[in-house]
Amino acid sequence: MVLSRAATGSEENVCSTFGSRYVRTALPKYEIGESSIPKEAAYQIIKDELMLDGNPRLNLASFVTTWMEPECDKLIMESINKNYVDMDEYPVTTELQNRCVNMIARLFNAPLGETETAMGVGTVGSSEAIMLAGLAFKRNWQNKRKAEGKPYDKPNIVTGANVQVCWEKFARYFEVELKEVKLSEGYYVMDPDKAAEMVDENTICVAAILGSTLNGEFEDVKRLNDLLVKKNEETGWNTPIHVDAASGGFIAPFIYPELEWDFRLPLVKSINVSGHKYGLVYAGIGWVVWRTQQDLPDELIFHINYLGADQPTFTLNFSKGSSQIIAQYYQLIRLGFEGYKNVMENCRENMVVLREGIEKTERFNIVSKEVGVPLVAFSLKDHSFHNEFEISEMLRRFGWIVPAYTMPADAQHITVLRVVIREDFSRTLAERLVADIVKVLHELDTLPSKISRKMGAEDFGNMKGKKVERDILMEVIVGWRKFVKERKKMNGVC
CATH class of the missing domain: 3.40.640.10 (Type I PLP-dependent aspartate aminotransferase-like (Major domain))
Structure with a gap:
């Protein structure tokens, strides 16, 4: 015999937190939601997102x-x-x-x-x-x-x-x-x-x-x-x-x-x-x-x-x-x-x-x-x-x-x-x-780009037909170093 939803209780009572609809749909992030959600779901959703923080x-x-x-x-x-x-x-x-x-x-x-x-x-x-x-x-x-x-x-x-x-x-x-x-x-x-x-x-x-x-x-x-x-x-x-x-x-x-x-x-x-x-x-x-x-x-x-x-x-x-x-x-x-x-x-x-x-x-x-x-x-x-x-x-x-x-x-x-x-x-x-x-x-020290850098520009110049690859590689290296430096320049000092 199949029991109806009314007989089995509400979804909130029979479903685990991760089986409920509250974790299967995106919650509003920048405006307050229209309705309430269970305290267990609110706790778990926030706790899960906080896992992405660093370990204090x-x-x-x-x-x-x-x-x-x-x-x-x-x-x-x-x-x-x-x-x-x-x-x-x-x-x-x-x-x-x-x-x-x-x-x-x-x-x-x-x-x-x-x-x-x-x-x-x-x-x-x-x-x-x-x-x-x-x-x-x-x-x-x-x-x-x-x-x-x-x-x-x-x-x-x-x-x-x-x-x-x-x-x-x-x-x-x-x-x-x-x-x-x-x-x-x-x-x-x-x-x-x-x-x-x-x-x-x-x-x-x-x-x-x-x-x-x-x-x-x-x-x-x-x-x-x-x-x-x-x-x-x-x-x-x-x-x-x-x-x-x-x-x-x-x-x-x-x-x-x-x-x-x-x-x-x-x-x-x-x-x-x-x-x-x-x-x-x-x-x-x-x-x-x-x-x-x-x-x-x-x-x-x-x-x-x-x-x-x-x-x-x-x-x-x-x-x-x-x-x-x-x-x-x-x-x-x-x-x-x-x-x-x-x-x-x-x-x-x-x-x-x-x-x-x-x-x-x-x-x-x-x-x-x-x-x-x-x-x-x-x-x-x-x-x-x-x-x-x-x-x-x-x-x-x-x-x-x-x-x-x-x-x-x-x-x-x-x-x-x-x-x-x-x-x-x-x-x-x-x-x-x-x-x-x-x-x-x-x-x-063992990254390919670093090894290539250690070889020196003159070594690349002696490699026949490799001038274009050398220039591209050096541009990538310089660009990456600049990107990392600019990205980390605002690293907080507490």
Whole structure:
């Protein structure tokens, strides 16, 4: 006996997800659909499409944390529906943020007494933190110029050409001239001597980078501070320093404690750090702390009372999740100084293993430094037959996402590959990556086009009747290299 559809139930009840009509027809992509679909089908369709994304654990382009302990994952999910801005409703979450601010400020040697409260705020990453710090510098500079009866309409900020794009955004969005110290081959960070020379009476601050995005190197903040102290004494300008410690702020205190870069230097007035990088929290949390309360102008702090109580706020956004703040507090109390030190030492050791493995190939120059963010930036010694963009492209076949990019102004002829060592990048993965790089090099070396290139144009010229094929082949080779280079030129540097 054949049962009718009414007897057997609806299609949604009898069909598996992949047997249902929802996966057999294209769903609308750019306008909302007319009708609903089952939750199981919606989940499976999205999950299947997301499989085409790269594996975050193998994304060696990014500094951002991709693994946390299951207990912290659970805390995140339990608080994912809390809006941090509702401080009156979630006072404990607000208290946890304040504890994080104080822990971080003291980690950076802020001049605070035992019972004194630090000045700082949690942000949605270092980009927002830098915007806030920059605004504070601009307003302090303007107030000082107004009091002196001097023009205050042409502020500028001095940085290296290696700064992250958020500094360019700050300058453009808030109408501040960006004066960049150009790089040079072999020196890929801001030269403090050149930076000090570029400072003038309109400079609101000099931004130093503790962990350059390009090669992980720490800029010499101590040297910059000493130069500016001398120049301030000569000119009376009192130019301050901001330290962009997005990458290095959670590294230097634990494995380079003797390095002077923080509030131990008198001209360092504010510091930002990314909790979602080596603060070991998932993407979405940054911090900015000021040396003293006087370094943050009162007029930038807003007070609201329409959420139940008087609440001070100094952020560019309003609503934001509480999860990452809670996750940061979890990491700070879970790991403590000892735990963070162990993680950073392990990252540094794995960086050494990877660096030595790459050096053994004898095919690359190492661009990164041993002291700095645990990463390896390296460039081919010989570009006659292949380039870094081709290596980056071919490594994707093994699952690795390794960025290739050109350096900024005055060093743009240098192309670099970069591997960031995060907490979840193990010794085994480091060894595996070296093995895969060797495979890629061998494959590139044995490609027909590369062998033909090695033969040289004169060899083709001696081949009777082959002139046309030679010209075509050389055009194909040159065209392909140009295509790859143009395609990868916009490869993101996180």
